[in-house]
Amino acid sequence: MYLNNLKYYFLKKTLFLSILLFFQSCQINPATGEKEVSLMSTEEEDSIGRREHKKLISQFGGIYREKELQNYINSIGNFLVSTSELPNKKFTFTILDSEIIxxxxxxxxxxxxxxxxxxxxxxxxxxxxxxAHEIGHVTGRHAAQRYTRTIGTNLVTNILSVLINNPSLGNLVGQGAGLYVLSYSRSQEIEADKLAVRYMSRAGFAEEEMANFLRSMERYTVLSKKMQNKDTNNTSDLLSTHPSSSKRVRQVISESKLINNARPIYGKEIFLKKINGMRFGQSPKEGVIFGDHFIHNGLEIKFKLPEDFFFLNT
Incomplete structure (x- = not known):
């Protein structure tokens, strides 16, 4: 009897604090204009970005330092930011020295x-x-949304685990909550696509080229899997945090049909000029494949690759 009373006391206190937190944390999302609960402030977002910036760079082989190309990326990125709902926010655009797409x-x-x-x-x-898609993740405050949803999910799971007092059922609740969080992440990707189309249209870019790039991504993925003798079908769509490329393409094309710029910007010539001379493929510091040999000068190793093997340097 005492334990039951304690459980309900804990439940009432938790619900009261949750409701109080809800009203104190309700904000307007700058990108959507809708009210939402956020347990992460914009100052905290900035702090997290600064803290993780160097870590992420080191994980992806460092910065690709080519001044003219970096200035080009900055100019396009800042132009798109100026068309967003946060035109005065400082963005940092970084080119990573990695052949991974x-x-x-x-x-x-x-x-x-x-x-x-x-x-x-x-x-x-x-x-x-x-x-524009990545800018949409920032203006849509998707990291803050993910953080808030995770905190809320953990709170509900903890309450139910106390009331139910059943470990196996508690694990089931936790698994279901995890699936819901992943599903919401897919929604964020679609929202970022919609915001990207909005920013591209305002900046005057040809919106359909976003869909064309996704088609290139899809074809590249299929080709890469064939080269590695892997199944080209998507088998983990249910638990994926991103929708498949084909779904993304259809979504973007649907959005693109709603918008029409009289003289859209494609910018093929200037793009090819700016990327001329950019390193392609693996970075020499990570080792290179030359003919049928793998060579790594830093480690001072060289060996011949077996025939009929697909070699991936990771």
Whole structure:
């Protein structure tokens, strides 16, 4: 009897604090204009971005230092930011010295592109689409949303674990909550696509090039898997934090049809001029494949690759 009373006392106190926290944390999302609960302030977002910036750079082989190319990326990125709901926010755009095709953003306005991704773009509009998508993650405060949802999920799970007093059921609740968080992350990706189309349109870029870049990504993924003799079908879509490329392409094309710029910017010539001379493929400091040999000068090793093998230097 005493334990039951203690459980309900704990529940009432927790619910009261949760309701109080809800009203104190309700904010307007700058990108959507909608009210939302956020347990992370913009100052905390900036602090997290600064703290994780150097760590992320070291994980991806360092910064690709090419001044003219970096200035080019900065000019496009800052132009897109000026069309967003946070035109005065300082963004930091970084080119990572990696042949891996990737782009991502940290809270606080830190946006990253690998040189591998830049090489896959065919024109300036496609590059702008990638930058606009990552800017959308920042203006949409997606990191803060993810943090808030995680805290809320943990709170509910803890309450139920006390009331139910059943470890196996508690594990099931935790698993279901995890799936819900992952599903919300997919929604954030779609929202970032919508924001990207908005910013591209305002800046005058050809919005359909964002979809064309995603098609290139899809074809590249299929080709890479074939070269590695892997299954080209997506088998983990349910638990993936991102929608598959084909779904993303359809979503972006649907958005693009709603907008029409009279003279959209493609910028193929200037893009090719700016990336001329950019390193392609693996960085020499990570070792290179030359003919049928792998050579790593830093480690002073060299060996011949077996025939009919696909070699991936990670």
């Amino acid at each position: 990737n782009a991502f953003a940290l809270p606080g306005g830190y946006v990253y592109l690998t040189r591998g991704l830049i090489a896959l773009c065919n024109n300036e509009a496609q590059l702008a689409g990638v930058l």
